[in-house]
Amino acid sequence: MDRRQFLKVALAGSGALGLHARETQTNPSPLTTPARIVIIGAGAAGTALANRLVKRLDGVQITLIDPRCEHLDQPGLTLVATSLKPAHYLQSQTARWLPNGIEWLPERVAAIDAERKAVATESGTTLEYDWLVVAPGLVLDHDAIDRFSLDMVGQNGIGAPYAGPDYATRTRKAAERFTQEGGTGLFTRPATEMKCAAHP
Ligand SMILES: Cc1cc2nc3c(=O)[nH]c(=O)nc-3n(C[C@H](O)[C@H](O)[C@H](O)COP(=O)(O)OP(=O)(O)OC[C@H]3O[C@@H](n4cnc5c(N)ncnc54)[C@H](O)[C@@H]3O)c2cc1C
Structure with missing residues (x-):
């Protein structure tokens, strides 16, 4: 298997290789x-x-x-x-x-x-x-955010769901408290194409 074949096989169906992907789809053996x-x-x-x-x-x-x-x-x-x-x-x-x-x-x-x-x-x-x-993913570097630390999440109106399920839950609870206390949430959404539909 040469490099070209490997890339065709690995990327077929992802659309990333365009023509190569279509070639492989028509010959799936x-x-x-x-x-x-x-x-x-x-x-x-x-x-x-x-x-x-x-x-x-x-x-x-x-x-x-x-x-x-x-x-x-x-x-x-x-x-x-x-x-x-x-x-x-x-x-x-x-x-x-x-x-x-x-x-x-x-x-x-x-x-x-x-x-x-x-x-x-x-x-x-x-x-x-x-x-x-x-494919080892990314390491989130929350400490790089000036004056922020993860232990703040869920208090004083601060939410940050990305560090894991626990932080997503703390964020949810903070948002719930906010609305229970009469707060109004304002959500913005870019008028552009977006990669992630979950965010808005
Ligand atoms: C809120 C949110 C919404 C998103 N929405 C979308 C969306 O709508 N559409 C979309 O396409 N993407 C979306 N993404 C992005 C998508 O989820 C990520 O790009 C994807 O999960 C990353 O996958 P990955 O395999 O590259 O990394 P990860 O899922 O992080 O996996 C990396 C793996 O590598 C392992 N690893 C790390 N180092 C080593 C090592 N030294 N040795 C062995 N293993 C190691 C880790 O243990 C881990 O299991 C979203 C992400 C977030 C946070």
Whole structure:
């Protein structure tokens, strides 16, 4: 499997490769390859890609590495903060979203050796790969916000749902208190295209 084939297989259906994606959709027969694919991160990106690759490739060896066993539905954080969904709606078992035929290694990757084509986990496991997908998400840096800290969430009219279900719930409670005390909420919405419909 060369680089072009890998990208076609990985991106088919996402629309990201335009013509390549359409080409692959019209010819959905799986590609046979003994390639070893390692995916770092079993969030929305890594999980979605693993499901896609399993459908498109035969004989492949896919290893997904992520120590987190619970999947967090990030868009749902705003739905919890606005009382549209309960907090437990956000969390599910990562294993539920993984396809058959892949291996999940519940460990944290500590190093990537691109020369040797190998990754090492914190516990010392080393895995060699032919293809590596790096999808570890983002780390939220709340401390970078001047004079803000997460322990403020839920008090004095401050809400911030992104740090997790607990903070989304605290935000919801603060908003509820605000309206119970007679407050009026003002929501704005840009008149442009938007990526995330949950926010407004
Ligand atoms: C409020 C909100 C609304 C949103 N609305 C939309 C929307 O409407 N449409 C849309 O497309 N997107 C939306 N998004 C964005 C979308 O949810 C994220 O882009 C997506 O969840 C990110 O997925 P990810 O797999 O890149 O990262 P994550 O889901 O963060 O997963 C990363 C994974 O990598 C693992 N990891 C990290 N470091 C390591 C390591 N060293 N070794 C092994 N594993 C590691 C973590 O444990 C984690 O499980 C929204 C986000 C938010 C917060």
